[in-house]
Amino acid sequence: GAGVSQSPSNKVTEKGKDVELRCDPISGHTALYWYRQSLGQGLEFLIYFQGNSAPDKSGLPSDRFSAERTGGSVSTLTIQRTQQEDSAVYLCASSLEDFSTDTQYFGPGTRLTVL
Amino acid sequence: RKEVEQDPGPFNVPEGATVAFNCTYSNSASQSFFWYRQDCRKEPKLLMSVYSSGNEDGRFTAQLNRASQYISLLIRDSKLSDSATYLCVVKNQGGKLIFGQGTELSVKP
Numbered sequence: 365g366a367g368v369s370q371s372p373s374n375k376v377t378e379k380g381k382d383v384e385l386r387c388d389p390i391s392g393h394t395a396l397y398w399y400r401q402s403l404g405q406g407l408e409f410l411i412y413f414q415g416n417s418a419p420d421k422s423g424l425p426s427d428r429f430s431a432e433r434t435g436g437s438v439s440t441l442t443i444q445r446t447q448q449e450d451s452a453v454y455l456c457a458s459s460l461e462d463f464s465t466d467t468q469y470f471g472p473g474t475r476l477t478v479l
Numbered sequence: 480r481k482e483v484e485q486d487p488g489p490f491n492v493p494e495g496a497t498v499a500f501n502c503t504y505s506n507s508a509s510q511s512f513f514w515y516r517q518d519c520r521k522e523p524k525l526l527m528s529v530y531s532s533g534n535e536d537g538r539f540t541a542q543l544n545r546a547s548q549y550i551s552l553l554i555r556d557s558k559l560s561d562s563a564t565y566l567c568v569v570k571n572q573g574g575k576l577i578f579g580q581g582t583e584l585s586v587k588p
Binding site: 414468473 | 523577
């Protein structure tokens with residue numbers, strides 16, 4: 365079946381512009397995560413949505429970052445007034461998170477470059 | 480201190496070698512533990528979950544020591560295709576996955 369998809373795959377923007385990154389999780393997965401990975405670094409947790417619960421936003425690095433998940437499915441990560449240090453690969457993952465499994469499935473990522 | 484810490488890499492080993500990765504975590508309330516594999520410029524993929532009793536999947540053996548808050552991954556008879564970055568991952572009680580920095584493995588002919 366279809367996996368997690370993300371769009372765009374690559375985004376180049378100018379410093380100060382806003383960007384929106386999209387994630388389509390696997391159908392039926394209740395949990396959705398956003399991470400970012402800078403070159404040669406590990407994954408940095410950004411935000412976690414689980415069902416109808418309030419999202420865990422503890423990883424968002426600044427108030428320029430926000431995320432929504434509409435209808436319990438598609439999620440959009442928005443970065444306002446982008447800075448060069450925002451350049452990274454932004455990865456989305458989804459998980460079924462029932463009692464039997466909590467495996468996360470990652471999308472291919474969006475490579476963001478801020479000039 | 481990072482919540483999940485791994486051996487610094489890279490590990491460069493010949494084909495057929497046995498290689499061990501170590502990982503420690505700081506949150507004693509952590510609930511689940513995993514090893515993920517990430518190939519260059521690709522997304523991470525689950526390699527295996529880690530259970531207290533230890534578990535094996537072919538050439539891969541994972542161990543968890545809750546008392547020491549230590550996780551390990553052993554790869555026997557390493558193959559060229561095992562070259563990747565191995566990520567130690569801990570799930571806390573809030574459901575959030577915390578990733579280690581990863582250890583890069585390079586298996587040479």
